[in-house]
Each structure stands twice: as C-alpha cells, then as structure tokens.
Amino acid sequence: MILGELLNVGGKQPVYTAIINVFSPCLISEKYQLWEEIGQVKEQQNCQVWCIISDFNAVRFANERKGSRLTNQNSGEMIKFNDLTEQNELFDLPAVGRKIYVVPTKWNV
Secondary structure, three states: OEEEEEOOOOOOOOEEEEEEEEEOOOOHHHHHHHHHHHHHHHHHHOOOEEEEEEEOOOOOOHHHOOOOOOOHHHHHHHHHHHHHHHHOOOOOOOOOOOOOOOOOHHHOO
C-alpha cells in the first residue's frame, strides 16, 4: 500500500491518497478474509482518494464468468464481492485491450 498526498490537484489543498495493489487468492475463504481486511484498512486510513489496482479473482455478474457454470458457491461469492465494492465505494472499471484467457494446467502449456 502506498499512502501519501497528491499535490496541486486543481490548485486545491493536497489530497490524502491510498493506492493498493492486490492479487486475490483463489480459495474462497482466503478471498473473504482479504476482502474484510481491505475494508478495515480503508476505515483506518481515512483517505480522501482510495484506489485499488487488483485482480480479485472474482466476478460481479454471472455473465462475466466464462467456461464455468453458476453454482450456489460462486453465486454467494458474487454477492459478497458486490457487497465489498458497494461498502468500500469501489468502481469496477471496464477492461480494455486484449482479453485474458486462463489455460488449464492439463494442457501442459
């Protein structure tokens, strides 16, 4: 996490800012723990600007999940992930450029 002040933003006073880079684990229990910690850090830092650069290894909507079907487990994960974004006032910016594909390990690539 990087904490600091952005100076001379529109000629105004410095803006207290936090930038966090996150790569989320794949295990659901570990994701939930990470998401809870992110909320706690946000509360503790009391930043005016909050930016998370991340691969949360989660989707917000069922149509974002490619190559797998919706189950009760990942449905619950989507609900909690949407809660995370709403409670922490995060915006999911659309990806641009190339699409990312996951190659199954059984392909030995």
